[in-house]
Amino acid sequence: MVETTLPEVNQIADYLTSVLGQQLGKELPLKRQGQRGRGNYIALRLNPDLEVGPEAYKIQITRGKVECVAKTPAGLFWAAQTLRQLTYLHAPANQIWLPGGEIQDEPAYKWRGLLLDVSRHFMSKEFIKRYIDLLALYKLNQLHLHLTDDQGWRIEIKKYPALTQKGAWRTEPNGTQHGGFYTQADIREIVAYARARYITVVPEIDAPGHVQAALAAYPELSCTGGPFEVATAAGVHPDILCAGNEKTYAFLKDVLTEVAALFPGQYLHIGGDEAPKERWRVCAKCQGRIRAENLPDEEALQGYFTKRVSDMLTNLHKVPVAWDEVLKGGAPSGTRVQVWHGQKQLKEALQLGLPAITSFRSFFYFDLNSGITNLEKVYQAPVSPSTLSKEEQRLLLGAEAALWTEGVPQERVDEMVFPRLLAFSENVWHGKTTQPDLFADFHRRLQQHYPYLDKVGVDYGFETWPVQFVPTYTPASQTFALSLQPGLQNVSLYYSLNGSEPTLSSQKYEGNPILFSTSTTVKVAPYKNGKKLGETAKASFEKHLALYKRAGLKYGYHPVYAAGGEMALTDGILGGEDYRKGFWQGVEKENLEATLDLEKEIPLQEISIAFLQDVNSWIFLPTKVAFYVAGSDQVFKEVPVATAGQSGKTEKPYRLVFSAQGKGKPVRYVKVVAVNRRVCPPGHPGAGGAAYIMADELIVK
Known part of the structure; x- marks a missing residue:
């Protein structure tokens, strides 16, 4: 029964009748205001005088009646989702029995989102609509679509048809073609579908970096003039939009004008992340712009660029959202900052008075292996760190999980997102997840929920x-x-x-x-x-003489990259070229210094240890590796190092073994010192940020 004539509430009633009817396998009658209801029924009612938040709701279950009351239609919609969650395991044709009682609920944060990267791997319109339904069930209200990047441009722009004619398609190394895009009619359909489920679709047009697909279509927007192809490789590409060229700003104004007209929500994401400045440093137009605007450097030039793009959005009555890199060159007032690096950048944004969204890579990036970013970690990650003041907490809008799809085609999205999305949705809804008993309760309830995911065809992955x-x-x-x-x-x-x-x-x-x-x-x-x-x-x-000998570390390993803990360097397990498999032990900023006691002197033939380089993950080879050995007297002497291969500048991950020959000399103690470069080098997208050393097995033969 609907106790109002408001169209929004009638729409929610139609929706609830439909989904509950599907669950029960039969049609449910709907009575609107002024029509008499008989028998058991659900009532939806608005009460604008409730002293609660805009998304709060109250459900009261008594004999024969379920009453849902909220201040706004959004609150009633979330009440409807709670009813779905209370009833979704009922088989078709069964009656629904609900325990009597009362539920009062409201979200801790107003921004509760998921980013889907549809640029690296295209996702169909129907797939997106399916995810909108899933987000609604778990009371998430923001769908962030990453529409443009180096690997594909996914939205039709009528003034620039080559963006989709050429920029939406790439030829993979094996010769196959991948691509696709959404027409403006598709976008309107997606937006309307989401809006009916109280979800805002936030489009992202990434600039000035991650634009290889756009430059493939319009190379004149670059500093060099190209030519370019739509990228097939992941990573950070050096060619970005030319900040000194007025054609760049005309292009962005035209594009953003069309995009803004398609998305009625107040937010439009302008990217701003991972924009290397090497082309700007040697571009006459960019250097001329720096001089004309009296800017100190290229970071400030990006600040100038961001300000001009933000002004365009202001004129279009949109609020800009950008990644936290825009803080380096100065983020315009009114910008919403999406923070992915960490608490330092979050604190910086909030202290500047800029509203922020938490998307910490180490907690909420679902492209990371489920072992590194496991279910419990997602559940207990603080959306609002305890170091924030009350004023800073008021500026924190909420949180957003992210699935970047460089290696994730559409058919693997479910296994990367679920079940971790369930932990995230509960975390960001009530914001009280740091107590261990809460996770234990969540985990127990999750096991009961898996049959529903099976029922609706969600191909979920692993918890860890x-x-x-x-x-x-x-x-x-x-x-x-x-x-x-x-x-x-x-x-x-x-x-x-x-x-x-x-x-x-x-x-x-x-x-x-x-x-x-x-x-x-x-x-x-x-x-x-x-x-x-x-x-x-x-x-x-690998079987060797130091197996399960404790390698004492002078500096502790990073808890996220613990691998096997204290025995990780001597447990016999070798790491490959993917640190996300959990076999590499990581040290942040500090050197890796490990000392091994073999417990007795042995004739040493060889010592070796492997290190990983994955520059796109802030992991670098040591700048120096040294081995030292000692007998029972513990007088250490350095032994010469020979490397198996040489380090290179390739962006692809690779493993490099460092070794030293012992020549049969008696040795009891072995020490390895690997020097960390400490921070990412200039020109790297994380320049100045913490660098990691990743170490593998310390082998003694």
């Missing part, structure tokens, strides 16, 4: 590492004993020890440790209901 390898080593028998832990309940693990790909015909892990006594590569495939879930996990074990 897909497979956690827990090895031990027995020196007496020189045997590894490997235990496996799946990252999701009700998952079966199948494994091989001979390098073959595990299948349902392979050995099934039954809980007993897997034993092996030689250097071995173990492959493990998770299966759920007979279907493979995610990728095959792999761990290579």
Whole structure:
């Protein structure tokens, strides 16, 4: 029953009747104001005099009646989602039984969002609408669409047709073509669909960096004139929009005018992240602009650029949102800052009086492996850090999770987003997640919720590492004993020890440790209901003389990149080229200095340790590696280092082994010192930010 004539509330009633009817498998009658209702019923009622927030609601369940009351239609819509959550496991044709009682609820934050990167991998219009429905169920109210980047331009701009004719398509290294875009009619349909579910779609047109797709279509907007192709590789590309060229600003004004007309929400995201300045430093037009505007450097030139773009949005009655890099050159007043680097940048934005959105990479980036950014971490991450003052807290709009899709096509989106989105939605709704018992309660409820995700076809992934390898080593028998832990309940693990790909015909892990006594590569495939879930996990074990000897670290490892903890450098597991697999141990800004006691003198033949470089993840090779050895007298002497290969400037991750020869001399203690460059170098998108060293197994032979 609807106790109002407002169109918005009638629309919510139609929506609720439809979704509950679908769950029950039968049509439910709808009575509007002035029509008499009989039997059990749900009443929707507005009360603008309620002394609550705009999205608050109250549900009272008594015999034969469920009454939903809110101050605004948005509150009533969230009440409808709560009713859906109370009833979604009822089978078709079943009656719904609800316990009597009262619910009073409202969100802690007004910005509760998810970013979908549709540039790197295009997602269909119907897929986007499906995600809008999922966001609505979990009471998230912002969908941030990352529409443009180096790998594709995804929105039709009528004045610049080449943006989609050329910029929306790329040819992959294997010769296949990937692409797609949304017509303006598609965008209107998506926006209307979201608006009916009280979700605002926030478009992002990234500038001045991440514009390779736009430059492929209009190379004259660059500093060099091109030519360019739509990028296939992830990372940060040096060619960005020319800030000294007036054609750039005319282009952006035209584009933003068309975009603003398609999105009725107040916000429009202008990017601003990862814009390398190397082209600007040698561009005559950019240098001329710096002189004409009396700017001190290229960072200030980006500040000038951001101010001009922000003014365009102000004239279009839009509020600019930008990534936290815009703080370096000066963010215009009124800008909403989306903070992804960390608490330092959040504090800086808020102290400038700029409203901010928390999107910390280390907590809320769902492109990171579910082991690094696991379910519990997402749930307990503070949206509002305790270091903020009350005034700063008032400026904090809320939080947004992000799925960047460089390596995530549409068919893998579910497994990256779920179940972590459930932890995020609860975190940002009530903002009280730091108590351990709250997560335990959430985790218990989540297990009961998985059948619903199965029912509606959400191909969710893991809560933590897909497979956690827990090895031990027995020196007496020189045997590894490997235990496996799946990252999701009700998952079966199948494994091989001979390098073959595990299948349902392979050995099934039954809980007993897997034993092996030689250097071995173990492959493990998770299966759920007979279907493979995610990728095959792999761990290579190297047998050597320092296994499970404690490598004392002078400086602690970063808790996010702990790998195997205190034994990570001697547990026998070798890391590959992906730090996200959890086998690399990371040190932030400090040197890696580890000392190993072999417990007795041995004739040393070789020491080696591997380090990782992944510049796009702020991970760099040490600037220097030194080995020292000592006998029982603990008098250390340096031994010469030989590297297997040389470091390079490639953006692709790679592993480099450093080694030293022992020549059979008796040694008890081994020390390795790897010098951290401490901060990202000039020209890097994270220039001045903390640099990481990632270390692998410390091997003694």
